[in-house]
Amino acid sequence: MTKKIVLPPQLGTPSDVERIKTESNYLRGSLERTMNDPLSSGIPEDDNRLMKFHGSYLQDDRDLRNERQRQKLEPAYQFMVRVRAPGGAATPAQWLVMDEMARKYGNGSLKLTTRQAFQVHGILKWNVKKYMQEINDVLLDSLAACGDVNRNVMCNVNPNQSALHEEIYNWSAKLSEHLLPRTRAYHELWLDGEKIIDSQDEEVEPIYGAQYLPRKFKIGIAIPPSNDVDVYSQDIGLIAIVEQDKLVGFNVAVGGGMGMTHGDQETYPQLARVIGFITPDKLLETAEKIITIQRDYGNRSVRKNARFKYTIDARGLEWFTTELHRRLGWEMQQARSFTFERTGDEFGWIKGADGNWHYTLFIQNGRIKDFEDYQLLTGLREIAKVHTGDFRLTPNQNLMIGNVAPQKKKKIAALIEEYQLTDGAYYSALRRNSIACVSLPTCGLAMAEAERYLPALITKIDTIIDEAGLHDTEIVIRMSGCPNGCSRAAMGEIGFIGKGPGKYNMYLGASFTGNRLNKIYRENIGEEEILAELRPILLHYAKERVQGEHFGDFVIRLGYVEAVFDGQQFHNS
Amino acid sequence: MKLQVINSPFSEEQVKLLNELLPKLTVEQKIWLNGYLSASQAAVNAVVEEAPLTVTPTTKAVTVLYGSQTGNSQGLAEKYAAILKENDVEVTISSLASFKPNNLKKTTNLLLVVSTHGEGEPPDQAIQFYDFLYSKRAPKLQHLHYSVLALGDSSYEYFCKTGKDFDEQFEKLGATRIAPRTDCDLDYDEPAAQWFTAVQEALLRSTATATITNNGEVDVKGAKSSYSRKNPFYAEVLEILNLNGRGSNKETYHVELAIEGADFHFEPGDSIGIQPENDESLVDALLTALQLEGQSKVTVLEESLTLKEALQKKLEITVLSKPLLQKIAAFTVSEDFDALLKDDTAWKSYVKGRDLLDIAEDYAPFSWDAQQFVSLLRKIPARLYSIASSQKANSDEVHLTIGKVSYENNGRTRLGVCSGSIAERIQVGDPLPIYVHKNPNFRLPEQEETPIIMIGAGTGIAPYRAFLEEREELGLEGKSWLFFGDQHFVTDFLYQTDWQRWLASGTLTKMNVAFSRDTDKKVYVQHKIEENAETFYKWLEQGAVIYVCGDKKSMASDVDRTILHIIEQQGQKTAEEAKAFVKELKQQKRYQRDVY
Secondary structure (H helix, E strand, C coil): CCECCCCCCCCCCCCHHHHHHHHCCCCCCCHHHHCCCCCCCCCCHHHHHHHHHCCEEEEECHHHHHHHHHCCCCCCEEEEEEECCHHHEECHHHHHHHHHHHHHCCCCCEEECCCCCEEEEEECHHHHHHHHHHHHCCCCCCCCCCCCCECCCEECCCCCCHHHHHHHHHHHHHHHHHCCCCCCHHHHHHCCCCCCCCCCCECCCCCCCCCCCCCCECEEEEECCECCCCHHHCCEEEEEEEECCEEEEEEEEECCECCCCCCCCCCCCECCEEEEEECHHHHHHHHHHHHHHHHHHCCCCCHHHCCHHHHHHHHCHHHHHHHHHHHHCCCCECCCCCCCCECCCCCEEEECCCCCEEEEECCHHHEECEECCEEHHHHHHHHHHHCCCEEEECCCCCEEEEEECHHHHHHHHHHHHHCCCCCCCCCCHHHHCEEECCCCCCCCCCCCCCCCCHHHHHHHHHHHHHHHCCCCCCCCEEEECCCCCCCCHHHCCEEEEEEECCEEEEEECCCCCCCCECEEEEEEECHHHHHHHHHHHHHHHHHHCCCCCCHHHHHHHCCCCCCECCHHHCCCC | CCCCCCCCCCCHHHHHHHHHHHHHCCHHHHHHHHHHHHHHHHHHHHHHHHCCCCCCCCCCEEEEEEECCCCHHHHHHHHHHHHHHHCCCEEEEEEHHHCCHHHHHHCCEEEEEEECECCCECCHHHHHHHHHHCCCCCCCCCCCEEEEEEECCCCCCCCCHHHHHHHHHHHHCCCEECCCCEEECCCCHHHHHHHHHHHHHHHHCCCCHHHCCCCCCCCCCCCCCCCCCCCCEEEEEEEEEECCCCCCCCCEEEEEEECCCCCCCCCCCCEEEECCCCCHHHHHHHHHHHCCCCCCEEEECCEEEEHHHHHHHHECCCCCCHHHHHHHHCCECCHHHHHHHHCHHHHHHHHCCCCHHHHHHHHCCECCCHHHHHHCCCECCCEEEEECCCCCCCCCEEEEEEECCEEEECCEEEECHHHHHHHHCCCCCCEEEEEEECCCCCCCCCCCCCCEEEEEEHHHHHHHHHHHHHHHHHCCCCCEEEEEEECCHHHHCCCHHHHHHHHHHCCCCEEEEEECCCCCCCCCHHHHHHHCHHHHHHHHHCCCEEEEEECHHHHHHHHHHHHHHHHHHHCCCCHHHHHHHHHHHHHCCCEEEEEC
């Protein structure tokens, strides 16, 4: 019998969300009733907070908000459902269901997220349960895809070392499973699971407790030399250490995270710091203990200071390591050495060590749908129908058609040709290295456009890029509609964070390998100024870069901005 | 000084004459005219005073009955009853629903005003009486003197059928006519007045008709606006907004009108009549097709104006009816047209969704001139819309809910005359000619604690917004339950945020919605009523009043069947008992319908 988890005494008044979680009876709240209320397609805010733990939340089409208010209609409410896919892996059968459900219940498109999950927008309240049930039939779920728990566990898609990838991918799946909430609420609410009256003595959530974590929690596994998962942006970043083609363990980094609040210097993006090395058999235990420290010490009073990075920064890395070792009852080893070369994806056909082929498609901003002149959704559906390998959603919102057996390659290649699915080779390397979050019209936090705008902005920057002769030079460019950082904009060599309609803060100087934050270069500027500011720097870079020098490194060397390796220096001028 | 036709007591023609004359008058002439006009008015009044109402009627008692659906028949009946009373006639006035058929035996003089609906159906109020007269129990009526005033719409095949039926049946039962039946089209004021004059003359056997005071504006309910159907108030449009969200198949307009200065008095349940104009582009197309000159002068309703003005502002050009086709036949040499008229199935299917432009295009040439052509046409009828606001809550405004009628036929998009103009032409700030149309058969209960059950689909929701606004304004606390149906939740939940607010505040107790096109299985309001059968019946037992508003054919009849079924099932009654129960509900005014 697991005893009820009792949190140590907490500082400050608990935030509203803490009350909601406490009163929710392990994430049930009044969801059963409010999800069935036929007079509104929305749900009350309290239940929406709980809904996040079930991988979904209420949004509305913000483009229509004012218009509908005038029409005496409630907002165009719709649910976003985020489907968990540890390591971004999905079978062809799962792909076909995701595709069908997006057309049946969603807005006809799939969004591949920056955390390798599927997102479907535009699901009406009455269809949420049906959606959950139909994806469950192919063993997909949205449990803990959002909310104050560990989210989808990321993993490098590594097309090169097939066997190794399989092994490390399995660890990401195991981590994901191990850290899932244990409440039966998800099954009861969505899958018609039997209602269970929880024992009052036994803890339902042996890791999280009844109040779950103070804030969201993220884990990612990188396999050097690729840092596609942006390992330093994670609450727990795991760096696979491979010696003689064998996985020997993981370096553990802690306390990364992207989110901040405009105008509040106490909030900042932070890089995870490596604190040691563990062998694979210690992985689940270590992650669990790290999470319990955040559970007990994280700020439950002020949500914008509740992320793990602030828990560590407030007390120091040494305190944290000591506490972790105390909880583990053993000590981690010295971190091993490794080298990262890039955060971006490699596109096109790549042959794995086992002879299977992998094709990485360029998916602009992770949006998969049938565009007017580009039948992307249909093309991928046709491929899924014949594909015998797997699909892998990359951390850069692209898609790998993975494990294509040599004898199947011709068939897949023919379909790629038929639908003219692109590996992005035609585009500038800048565009291939771009990420944008969803933002408007569905995201409630958005302050400015992102996904709907970045492609057009890049087209304009490309004019400068071409003039400078940088068409094939890889530069990481990222845009977020708000400072919460879904696109990891603070780690772009060029980063934009929305301030208001058409206005962005422009950041420069993050590293191509993902081990350095960028820094603000210009505040609150519109497109004209963005182009005017970027032009001389890009031309300067083209002219005076040293051999192999990346744009982020160049702007630091030339003093456009200062290098930031610690988020606590992010705002310093 | 320039007179405006809008909101003055003069007609357009009079204003034109006055505006021609007034600027030419000298100051002295104006003063003289002023004195002359007041003096002659005083003289008129003096004459009236000198002629007191001292007619001795040969008839002591008259029963005035009405069968009214939208209140027109009732309005006329009440007006005539009041005039008779003023002339010392003993008048009993009643709706057909509350008149005991057995009383016919004791009645000597009967005036009946009754309307016809849809395919020749009697109004709800008249059904029982109608059935009685045609049953074996109908008594001999040799002692009875009667006259029928029938209201109807000549664009329907069975024009004034109910009135005609009553008239014939009374005769068959042995009764004698006081005056011949008159069948009135939508513009009923004139023919109805003539009928009443004939009735009075016969009843009073007096040649001195001047002694009958009939100022035409007798009001049985006290204060009344000087604006009426014949003299509408020009209300400024304050707001026109489409209530349907993007992607809807429908366009339903919420229209807010300024009525300050109109001195309108209306209650929840009443309607507003709008006098619409035809679409100018349709008029132009018609003129072109007929090869008639728009500027040629014609006389319509005693007014001289251009043909184009007449067709745009005065005459109906969008509805075809048998009588109209028969009139047109005299002016065409087309054999096809004659063949069409002779074939019942053919002309019925032809007139559906077609208008004069189709005739002009399909059966030219015609031998008429402009004047002959306009003489065939009737006046554009006003359109009635249930009021969607409470006057107590918004004293200077009236809100309407207007569904745009639009359909394709023969390769052309046809728009509803009034709804089309609201949707496509009328702008905020424009004046709209309106009047209040009373609907005494759709009223909130007198007792505040009486529960109400409101059932409506589409624009049928309108009066309930007025009901709830009124109850909110007055702080009434009775239980209320609303059933609403339309196509899609996301786009067609008319006034959604209003209901949500009233539910939260308790002004509205319960609400059930049915959206027919959101699921594979079509769900309508009657299904929601059925799902709640037990509670529904419980409310009925608690004395609830049921209201049904909206489409007659597709909704009201299904709801009616469902209510009967619930009463049968929940009340454990036989089909006959359930029918009797419903009949009683109607008599107690606990089952009120405003269906169209």
